[in-house]
Amino acid sequence: MTFHALHSGWHLTHVAGDVPETFAETTRSSIPATVPGVVHTDLLAAGLIPDPYIDDNESALAWIGHSDWAYETTFAWSDDGEAIHDLVAHGLDTVARVSLNGRELGRTVNQHRTYRWRLGALLREGDNVLRVEFSSPIAYAREREAVLGERPHSYVHPFNTIRKSACNFGWDWGPAVVTAGIWRDIGIEGWSDVRIAALRPVIGVDDDPRRVDVHVELEWQALDADAAGTGAREIVAEVAGARAAASVAHGDARATLSLRAADAELWWPCGYGDQPLYDLRVAVGEVEAGRRIGFRSVRLDVEADEDGSPFALAVNGRPVYIKGANWIPEDTFFPRVTRERLAERFDDAVDANMNLLRVWGGGIYESEDFYDLADERGILVWQDFLLACAAYSEDAELWDEFAAEARDNVARLTGRASLVIWNGGNENIWGWVDWKWRPRLRGATWGDGYYQRLFPEIVAELAPTTPYSPGSPYGFSSYVHPNDPAHGTTHIWDVWNQVDYDVYRTYRPRFVSEFGFQGPPAWSTLFSVVHDEPADPYGPLMLVHQKAQDGNGKLERGLGAHIAAPRSIEDWHWATQLNQARAVRFGIEHFRSLHPLNQGAIVWQLNDCWPVISWAAVDGHGHRKPLWHALRAVYADRFVTIQPRERGLAVVLHNDTDAVWDAALSLRRIGFEGAVSADEPVTVSIAPRQAVTVPVPDTVATASDPARELIAAELSTEERALWYFAEDPMLALEPDGFEASAVATDAGYEVRMTARSLVKDLVLQVDRIDATARVDRGLVTLLPGESETFTITAPAGIDPHVFTAPGIIRSAGDLNPVRV
Template structure:
C-alpha cells in the first residue's frame, strides 16, 4: 500500500542572501510537493511572475541558496510486520533526506529515483521528514573545481552536476536554477515479494509479435520463501513461470493475436495491456500492468554511392521522418501536467510531425509523455542527458550516469514509440570542431559514455531499439561528425551566419537539428515586455532574447527577402514571417532531395516561457506562423519548385509520403501578379507510394519577361500547389489588393478575404484582438479572384471588424507597400 507524503510541507531558507521582502522564508512558508522553491515563493506571494521584465539577476539568489523542505506525518505500523520503504520519485538536485533526524538518503542527481528501507527509523505516531538542498549553482562550481574545468556552453558549469542543463539558462531559456522535491514522495508498505520493475522487450520475429518480459523482484528478507509463481499475459497469450531468489526471470511469449504498432501515417498504433502477477497478484506490489506495442526497429546506415544514409525503418518499412525537437514544456517542470503534455503533443501531430526528439539538455520526461506518444503513434528519439559540453569520466560522474541511464532505459523500454537512444547533443561535434582539446589538456571529455557505457546499457536493456553515439554523427571514425553525406547533421550556419537561401548549399542525408528564430505572438510578448517605447532592442525585450546577438541575426537574416521594418509592429510581423518562410524553405529543399534525404527534425516545437526563439508554438501556446507552414510542408504529399540539381533551370518535385500512388496531371503556368496567363504546359505525373518524382520546367515557363511582375504556378490535379517567384519580395511589384469582411458566427468569428491580385502570406494575428483567440489557418497566398475564409475561435462580444484591422490582418504585401511608400 502506498501512502503519499504530499501535504503539510514547509519551505525554509537555510543559507542565502535573500531580499528583505522574502524574510518570511527564514521561519518557513507553506510548500507544495511535488514542487520547487520558485513556485512555492510565488504561491506565498513573495515572488511575482518571474517571466515579466528582466528579473534573472535579482532572482539569482534562489539558485545560490540552501533550502529545507519539511513535513510531519502520522504512521501506524502494520500488524503483519510489513516493510515500509520511503519512495522518492526525484529530488532537484543535491539533497540530504532525514526521517526523524536520521539521514536516510543523500543524492546529487535530478534524474534518479530512490527507495529506502525505513526499518528502525519510522515510529508509531508522529514522524517528521526533512529534505535539505544545497545550492545547485554553488555545488556545480565546487565539483568543477574538484573534477577539473571542462568546456561547456553558457555561464554555469552544468556539466559538473547531474541536473537538467537548460535549467541554468540556454539560448532560449532563463537562468532560474531550481531546487525542490520535483517528483512524488511517499511510503510504500509491502511484505513477502514485490515487483521492482518490469521490462518488456518487444519485437516482430518472422512477422509474429513477440515479447521477452524481464521481471525484477525484491524479497522482503531472508525468511521469505525462495520461489514464487509468476503469470504474464498480453493480448490473449498467457505464460506461467516461477521466480527464484537471486535468479533473473525472463518470461517469453509469442503473441499471434496482436497487431503491430505503427507510427503515424503508416498504420494503427495498436497497444495491448501487459499484466504481470506474482504470487497471485493480490496486492499492489505483486501486480503490475502497462500498455505495450509490438514493433521492430532498424536504421539503415549501409554505405552507398552518396555516402551513408540514416533511414529509420519500423516493422521493415522505411519511414520518412517529419520531426521536431522537444524541450521541457515549462521552466518550472512541476507545473507540467498530463493535460498540458497532451496539448503540446497535439501541436506536433496536428502539424504532421511523426517524431519528437527529446533533447539532451532537458529531462527524461514523465511516463505521461511517452504514453501519449504511444497512443498517437509519435516516434520518440531519446537523448541521454548530455549537451554542448565535455563531461568528466571520473567515478563520481560515471557512476551517476550509469545509474540514471539504467533506470531510464528500464523505465522507458516498454514504450513502443521510443525507437532511438542517442548518446548526447553536439558533444562529439564539439570535441572535433569547438577547440576543446587544448582546453582539456588530456582530461576525459565524455567519449567513454558515448562509445562504451551507453551502448552497453542499451544493448543489455533495450536491444530492439537503435543506438546512436551522438547528434550529429556520421557513424564512422574517419568522417567528420557533421558531414552532410553521412548519418545525421545539424545545420546552424543558416541562422548564425547565413541567409536561409544557404539551405540549398547542403545535401543532408538526415537533419536532426536546424531552425530559425522568430518572436512569439504579440500578446505573449506584451505579457512580459514593457519597454517604453517598445523596441526590438529594449532592455526587457533583450531579456527575452537569449541567443547571442539574436535580434541582430533576425534583422540580418531578412537579406533581400523582406524590407526593413518601419516600426515595432512591423518588426514583430516581419520576423514571424521570415521565420516561417525560412524553416519551410529548408524543409521543402530537404524533401526535394528524397530519396537522398530521409528526414528532418526541426528546432524546436515548443517553448518553456515567453521568449523570442526557434519554437513553432510559443510559451502561451499560440501557434506561430511557423507552425502553419510546418503543417503545410509536412503534408503527406508536397509539391515544390526547386532549382535543377544539374545547376540550371527549374524542376517541380512531388514528394509522395503516402501509401497511395499519386497520379494526375501537372499544370504549369507563368502568369502576372494580376492573373494574366503568359505561358502554360501540362504533363502527366505518376509518383509511386512513398516515393518522389520530378519534372523539368520548360525554359519558356522558367524564364520571366519581367521578374518583378510574374510568378510560376504548378498545380497538380491531385490538389497540391507550388509557387516560384522570380524575385524576392523587396523586388516584386506587390500591392495592397485585398478585400476583407468579418462576422460573428457560433463559437467565434469568420473573416473572408478576397484578393484582386497576388497577395502573399495572409495571416490574422488574432491574439492582438484577444489573447485567448486562435485561428485555424495562416500564411495563405491568394491569386486574383481567390477567396479564403479564416475561422477564429474567440470570446463572444468582440467587434468583428477588429479582426480586419491593419495590425491584425497582415501579409507580405503590406510590408512591401509600407516600405515603398516610406522610401518615396
C-alpha cells in the same frame, strides 16, 4: 503492495544564502509548499516573489539558485499490514539530504534518478517528520568543478559537473532560474513477501514485432533461517491473448518470460497505420505489475553506400521518412507541466503532420504522460541521454551517476512503442572535434567513454531491440567528421549564425537532426512579459527575452534581400516572424526534394519553456507562430515544391502515403493581377513513399516581368507550389489587395478574405484582439479571385469587424517599400 503519496502538509524554509533586502520576508518563516513542486513556484504562490518570466525578474531572483532550502512535512502513520516500507522519491532536484524523524536516510546528487530507502523502525506509529534539505546546485556544481577539473561548457555555470537539467542553468532560449525541490512524486511503498522491482518488456525480438521478452526483477522479504529457500512461486505474464508462466524460488532476483502475441495488431507511426496498445500483466501470486505496450520492430540503417552513409529508420520493416521537431522542457518549472498541456503540444505536432519528437539532451527524461501521449498518437520518440554542448568528466563519481541514471531510465522506457532511438548526447562529439576543446582539456576525459562504451552497453543489455546512436550530429565512422552532411545526422547552424538561408540549398544532407531560425512569439505573448517604454527590439527588457548571442542582429541580417527593413516595432515583429517561417520552409523544401537521398529533418524546435524570442514553432503561451503554419504545409504527406536544378526549374513531388498519387499537374506563369501568360499541362503518377521530378518548360520558367509574375504548379488533387522570380522588396505586391468580411458564429468568428490581386503570406494576428484567441490557418497565399475563410476561436461578445482591422491582417505586401 500499497503506495501512500506524501504530497500534503509540506512547508518550505530558507536555510542559508544571501538574500536581497527586497526579499527578506522569504527568510522570516516557513511557507506552505506544494509537492511535487520547486522553490520558485512556492515563493510565487506565497506572493513573496514576482513572476520570474516578466521583465528582468529573472536576474532579480538569481539568489534563489544560490541558496539552500528545506522542505518538511509531518504525516500520521498507522500499521497498514505490510512487512516492509520504503520511502520512494521519483525526482529530487538535485543536491538533497533526506531524513525521517531526525535520522538521515540518504543523500542525492542526481535529478534524473528514482531513489528508494528502507525505513524499518524509523517509521513509527503516529506522527512522523520527513525533511528534505536542498543545497544550492550552483555552489555544488562549482565545488565539483574545482575537484574534477574545468572542462568546456556552454554559458555561465558548469552544468557539466552536476546531474541536473543543463538548460535549467540558462540557454540561448531559456532563463537561468536555477531550481530546487521535490519535483516528482514522493511517498511510502509498503510490501510483503515479494516486490516486483522492475518490469522490462523487450519488443521485436529477432525482428519479430509480435514477440516480447518480459524481464522481471524481484525483491524478496528476508525469511528466518528455517523458512529461507522453501517453496516455489509461479510467475505469469499475459498480453494480447498470449500467456507464459515460469517457476521462481524464493530469493530469485530475475525471471524472463517469452511470449508471441500472434493475434496482436502492429503499432505504426502516425501516417503509416494505427496505434493499438495492449495491457501487459505480470503476477507473482497476488502481487501484480503492468505496462501498456505496442508491438513493432525498429531498424536503423547507417551502412555506407555510394553517397556516404544514410540515417534511415524503418518500423515493422517499412522505411519511415521523418518529419520531426526537437523538444525541450515545456516549462522551466517542470512540475507545472500537466498532461493537458503536453496533449496540446502533441496536438501541435500531429496537426503539423509531424511523426517524431527528439527529446533533447539538455533537458529531462520526460514524464510518463509524455510517452503515453507519444504511444497513443503515433509520434516516434528519439531520446537523448542528458548531455549537451559540453565536455564531461569520466571520473568515478560522474561515471557512476551516469550509469545509474541511464539504467534507471532505459529500463523505465523500454517497451514504449514510440521510443525508436537512444542517442548518446547533443553536439559533444562535434564539440571535441571542432570547438577547440582539445588544447583546453590537455588529455583529460571529455565523455567519449559514455558515448562509445557505457551507454551502448546499457542499451544493448536493457533495450537490445532499440537502435543507438553515439551522438547528434554523428557520422557513424571514426574517420568521418561528426557533422559531415553526407554521413549520418547533421546539424546546420551556419544558417542563422553566419549566412543567409539560401545556403541551405548548398547542402545534400542524409538526415538533418537540428537546424532552425529565430522569430518572436505572438504579439500578446511577447508584450505580456516585456514592458519597455516605448517598445523597442533593443530595449533592455526585450533583450532579457532574447537569449541568443547577437540574436536581434542575426534576426535583422537574416532578412537579407528577402524582406524590406522594418519601419516600426509592429513591422519588426511581423517581418521577423515571417522570415523565420520562410527560412525554415526554404530548408525543408530543399531537403524533401532530395528524397530518397535525404530521409528526414528534425527542426529546432517545436515548443518554448517560457515567453521568449526563439526558434520555437509554438510559443510559451501556446500560440502557433507563422513558422508552425509553414511546417504544416511543408510536412504534408503529399508535398510539392519548385526547385532550381542544373538544367533549370523543376517540380518535385514527394508522396509520403501508401496510395498511388495520380494527378493532373498544371504549370502556369501568372501575373499578379490574374493574367495567364503560359500554361503547360502534365499528368503525374507518384508511387507510394516515392518522389518524382518534373522539369518546368521554358515557356513557364522564363518571366517577362519578374516583378509581377509567378509560377504556379497546381495539382488536380488540390496541392500547390509557387515560385517567385524576385524577392519581396522587388515584387509589385499591393498592401491591401483583398476584401475582408467577418461574422460571429456559434463556434466563434469567421473572416472571409477575397483577393483582388496576389496576396502573399496572409496572417491574422488575432491574439492582438484577445490573448486567448486562436486562428485555424496562416501564411495563406491567394491568387487573384481566390477566397479563404479563417475560423477564429475567441470569447463571445467581440465585435467581429475588429478581426479585419489594419495591423490584425498582415501580409508580405504590407512590408514592402512604398512605391511612388
